Amino acid sequence: MPPSQCFPGFALLALDRAAHHSIASRSLLALPHTPRFSTSAPRYGPPPRKGMVAPPKRGTKTLNVKKGKSSPSRDTTKRPAPGDRKALRKRIVLSNNNALEVPTLQDLHKDTVLSGENEGLVKGLPEDVVDALRAVEAFKPTQGWRLFRRPAILMRKETTLLAALFREVEGTANGQAKMTVRKVLIGERMSGKSTMLLQGLTMAFMRDWVVVNLPDAKDITIAHTEYAPLPGSQPTQYTQDIYTANLLSQIAKANQSILGNLPVTTNHSLPIPLPSKSTLKQLAELAITNPEASWPIFVALWKELTQPGRPPIMLAIDNLSHIMRNSEYLSADVKPIHAHDLALVRHFVDRLAGKTPLPNGGMILAATSGSNAPTSPALDFSIQVAEARQLNPESIPQWNPYKNVDQRVMECLKDVGVLKVAGLTKAEARSIMEYYAASGMLRAQVTEPFVTEKWSLAGMGNIGELERVSVRLRV
Amino acid sequence: MVQVFGFNFPEQTLVKRLLETFYGIGPKVSQRIMARYHIYPFAKVGGLKNAQVLELNAELSNMKIENDLRREVQDNIRRLKDMGTYRGRRHAMGLPVRGQRTRTQITTARKLNKIERGGLGRVQM
Structure with a gap:
């Protein structure tokens, strides 16, 4: 660009002087030759490429609609910490300050909880039972506990039936073999099966039974917790250490008044040392710190509980159909593991099937679910058969021979009783x-x-x- | 950080994800490996026992994955090319190998059909 075309600036005179040493010292107004302001370059140059515009002046606000990392529209709110969302989802709220206190509401009492007089009444749950029920996760987030001032239950007809079964178990005369009641709670969706289970647990807690509750069978079988083969088992069984440890801590917490008074009587070969003269509560709590030994501890605890002279046991599970099929776990040769091969499930199922009765008496209670139930044709059929056996034993349904049968499920539910939770009167x-x-x-x-x-x-x-x-x- | 097969992984990585970062391990193979060592599908690296990490390392070092597998694939392609076969030439040109039309839709071929297929790989620690 020739200098003659350009417009010189006064301010730059001093700079330009440097280029002309000969006149620099003599004339302040000598014309400079280097242009400092020119529009020619942009005018004659190639058109600017798209997206390559000059940045805005400093301090001006611009509209930034670009997507991507630096765009201001990106959501910068703080994410909840890991586990927060789940905690919120699983939160159990048992009281509502806006609900009125019901003056006529009376608590259940240990002596009258099994009597038939309560039928048709709404009864409050005593505080210690609420704590115990909460410890065994008997309350479900979907149930309406959060609507009322404090937890209360309706003693319905089925509750009375259940209470009668409790009375039967407790009323076995000394010398006779103690009775073990095995029941599956069935009924339509939202008919109150899980609440009936909770009522059963309530009665067990109030009658000083030992309660072992598996809050949701789904948690055991959907392969969200650690598993390992049980050494020396044939066919291979699988233990779930973390889950079992958690279960043992729940058992210890919920039954602390009973287990705290029962001493360990037999010698157990546990992988970790047990202090002498310890109680069953201490035995169960050992698993919290040593989850890898939780299965032997569970077995030892169960052995202790089935010693003569110990209280009856309430063994309960919700969402039964999840354990009546293959689990999501895989065996070493990439075959699905049947739920009955999981040690904990096997333990429950053996008692439900009546294979190993409870020497001190007790109750095995399983609730089916209407809303989260994977198909288990063998379970459905067994329930139909059990219902028919109670109602009209002449016409018991037959298995469709063209369908594959899960023989283990059929075996397990062969002679189990059902308790239908129907509509209210x-x-x-x-x-x-x-x-x-x-x-x-x-x-x-x-x-x-x-x-x-x-x-x-x-x-x-x-x-x-x-x-x-x-x-x-x-x- | 847990080191598996020469790479470091943060504790919260899923084991499945860890395995599938390796060239030559996909969903099926990772499932097989995890089932063999009784690692549940949602296990995280931090939750593995030391013995399990060692077993995984041993298993992976016996498998043909990562650079060994890349080399094998590249050697196969190079052999085709050196013999002067049509398939070798098509690989070298980055064009479809198995008689597909080339008028449109050959992005996959452009992306994959190279002599140096699979890239150079990650650098081990």
């Missing part, structure tokens, strides 16, 4: 709705037509639906 519905109204959660007069309406809307007294239409659904 209108009297029971009225009782619980009066409790809803007294809690201030149902703002209506509980009259006969109102109860009938809601009872019908709830599919003939399905308690989950009844709660939904009368408490949860506010119109």
Whole structure:
């Protein structure tokens, strides 16, 4: 670019002077030759490439709509810490400060919990039982405990049946073999099977039984916890150390008053030393610090509990169909492991099948689930058979010979009894709705037509639906 | 950090993911390896026992993965090329090898069909 085309700037004179040494000392106004401001380059140069615009002036605000790392629209809020979301999802809320205290609500009492007089009444759960139930994860996040001031249960017809079974177990005369009740709770979705299980656990806690509750069979079989083959088992069984350790800590916490008073009587060959004169609670708590030894500890604890003179045992599981099929675990030769090959499940299933009875008596209770139940044709069929056996023994259904049968499941449920959790009667519905109204959660007069309406809307007294239409659904 | 097969992995990495970072291990092979050592599908590296890490290392060092496998694949392609076969030439040109049309849609071939297939690999510690 020739200098003659350019417009010289005054301010640059001093700089340009350096180029012209000969005149620099004499003339301040000598014309410079180097251009400092020119529009020619952009005018004659190639057009600017797209996306290569000059950056904005410092301090000006610009609209930045670019996607990507530095764009301001990116969500910069703090993420919840690992485990926070799950904790929120699994949170159990057992009280509602906005609900009214029900003055007529009476707590269950140890002496009367098994009596038939409670039928049709809503009863409160004593605080220590609530703590124990919470420790064994008997409350489920989907249940409506968070709606009321404190946990209370309706003693329905099925509860009375269950209580009668408890009385039978406890009433076995000395010298006779102690009775073991084995029941599967069945019923429609939201008919209160898990709550019935909770009621069973409540009775067991109040009658000073030892309670072992597997809160959800799904957790055992969906392969979310560590597993390892049990050495020396034929065919191979698999132990789940972390899960078992957690279960043992739950057992120790929930039954602390009973286990704390029972001493260890036999010598167990445990991989870790057990202090002498320790109690069963200490034995169970040993697993918390040594999860790798949790299975031998569980076996030892069970052996202790089945010694003569020990309290009856309540063994319960929810969501039964998950353990009546193949688990998600894989064996060493990449074959699915049947749930019954998991040591803990095997332990439960053997008792449910009646293969190993409980010497001190007790109850094995399993609840099916209506909402999260993988198909298990053998379980469905066994339940049908058990129902038919109770109702009309003349016509027992036959297995379709063209279908594959899971023989182990059939074997296990061969002679198990079922307890059908059906809809509430209108009297029971009225009782619980009066409790809803007294809690201030149902703002209506509980009259006969109102109860009938809601009872019908709830599919003939399905308690989950009844709660939904009368408490949860506010119109 | 846990070292497996010469690479460091943070504790919170899934074992499945760890295995599948290696050239030559995909979903099936990782499932097989994990089942063999009784590692559950959602296991994280931090949760592995020391013995399991050693077993994994031993298993991986006996397998043809990473650079060994890359070399084998590259050698196979180079052999085709050196013999002057059509397949070798197509590989060298980065074009489809098995008679596909080349008018459109040959991005996969462009991406994969090279003499140095699989790249140079990661650098081991």
